[in-house]
Amino acid sequence: MFFPIFLLSGAGFTVLTTEFLIVGLLPGLARDLGISVSQAGLLVTLFAFTVAAAGPLLTMVMSKTRRKTIFVGTLVLLGFANLLAAFAPNVGVMAVARFVPALALPVYWSLASATAVDIVGPEKAGKAISVITFGIICATVFGIPIGTLIADAYGWRSAFGVVAAVSFLKALMLQFFFPQLAARTSDASLRSQLIILRDPVMLGHVLLSVLVFTGMFTAYTYLADVLERLAGFSGQLVGWTLMAFGVVGLVGNHLGARIVDRSPLQASLLFCGMIAVAMLALSASIHTHAALALVLGIWGMAQAALFMVSHVRVMKAAPQAAAFAASLNISGANLGIGLGAILGGSVIDHLGIANLGYAGASVMGLSLVLTAILLGSRQPRPTLCTN
Structure with missing residues (x-):
């Protein structure tokens, strides 16, 4: 199957x-x-x-x-x-x-x-x-x-x-x-798909994806630069570190898959919180390899999990037009990637690269607030009707 x-x-x-x-x-x-x-x-x-x-x-x-x-x-x-x-x-x-x-x-x-x-x-x-x-x-x-x-x-x-x-x-x-x-x-008509854009809860889920990916990519876009300039890593060591960051993401993807079907929003709270903590600790751990490895490990697992959790979350928010909802999540994620890169570059230019983690954590904090608000709103039925 x-x-x-x-x-x-x-x-x-x-x-x-x-x-x-x-x-x-x-x-x-x-x-x-x-x-x-x-x-x-x-x-x-x-x-x-x-x-x-x-x-x-x-x-x-x-x-x-x-x-x-x-x-x-x-x-x-x-x-x-x-x-x-x-x-x-x-x-x-x-x-x-x-x-x-x-x-x-x-x-x-x-x-x-x-x-x-x-x-x-x-x-x-x-x-x-x-x-x-x-x-x-x-x-x-x-x-x-x-x-x-x-x-x-x-x-x-x-x-x-x-x-x-x-x-x-x-x-x-x-x-x-x-x-x-x-x-x-049984696919939904174009009009019925567009109707989901009138649902404030659905729009809140898309906005949450924008915030989540903005927060992640505010710092992740420049992670190689952080490792070179602040941690003093060589180019080769940066490459291996980034590969290890991705490898631990496989664990995060598996962990997210085990819990997302129970409650996508609670899973979002968990993984957004993990990234926020890791980003806050980034500058403090930058000169201690063991601490930095722990921070990057937590960050890598949570980031990979959020790719999948965000996708499931938005699709379940509009079960009558799941594919269209998925496309909205992808759009929100890419908008967040672009905004995160712009925000991170601005922080580096005006506040210094050492403050990059704090900026990313601040945006992740906004994600946590919005997630809590959505948890308190009406919840859609967890049935997906793909289109």
């Missing part, structure tokens, strides 16, 4: 690697395209904000299309986009190569999540989505470092070329092994 979900997770690994691979390639890419690193960094912002802006509408429009067609088509589209990036002669073409997959990513993740729940049933929603989000975590743990190693050895264009080849391979795997699920005649 879970085999199709594992296929979606494996394909999702490639989808998320396409989004985040560029982070490790920025210096070389900027040199070759004749732009500054900060200008190249705008390609990351372009991707995140495109996902945030276009995701819900595209997911709503595509919700009645056969799922297999969407999944295979997404991987093919990503393959061509990565090929275009590999041969991009200038930043304008590269921007197009980043814009196109950003349109496909939220549709894939929203409908993959809804399909996973549809396959196993709503009572196992957390477990199913944890398998899907496993692909996200593996992309950050293995996809980005491997891509960076390929770029170091053969150039950044080769890294995009490899991801393109893997995208086409995953498309073939889905074509031959993923079941042909018919378009659901």
Whole structure:
């Protein structure tokens, strides 16, 4: 029963690697395209904000299309986009190569999540989505470092070329092994999906995702810089530390899957609290390796768990339009990623990098307040009707 979900997770690994691979390639890419690193960094912002802006509408429009067609088509589209990036002669073409997959990513993740729940049933929603989000975590743990190693050895264009080849391979795997699920005649209409935007509780859940991801990425975006400048780590040690940060996230994903179906909001309280405590302790632990390892371990587990918990939480807030709700969560998350990077950069420029953890913890504190408010509001039925 879970085999199709594992296929979606494996394909999702490639989808998320396409989004985040560029982070490790920025210096070389900027040199070759004749732009500054900060200008190249705008390609990351372009991707995140495109996902945030276009995701819900595209997911709503595509919700009645056969799922297999969407999944295979997404991987093919990503393959061509990565090929275009590999041969991009200038930043304008590269921007197009980043814009196109950003349109496909939220549709894939929203409908993959809804399909996973549809396959196993709503009572196992957390477990199913944890398998899907496993692909996200593996992309950050293995996809980005491997891509960076390929770029170091053969150039950044080769890294995009490899991801393109893997995208086409995953498309073939889905074509031959993923079941042909018919378009659901019970899918919600466009109007009924849009109605959930009138629910203040639903909007509160989306706002909570924005706050959660803003808080996480206020500090996480610059974690490598923190480790180099404050902890004195070498570049190689930073790389291994970031990989370890991702590995402990596998534990967090498993832990979140075990408790999220009982109460997504209580799970949010737990993991937001863990991150807030870890960020508050970051500066104090920076010069003691054992303490820093503990802080980063807590942070890494909680952050990975919140990827999945936030997804389940928003989907269960609108069971009549779960895929559309999932796309709203993805948009909120990407908006938070972009805002967190901007906020973190501002803190570094005006208050100093040592205050980055405190800024992130402050935003996580706002997340805890909103979570408590939502816990006191009316709760939706925990039944998911995927669309």
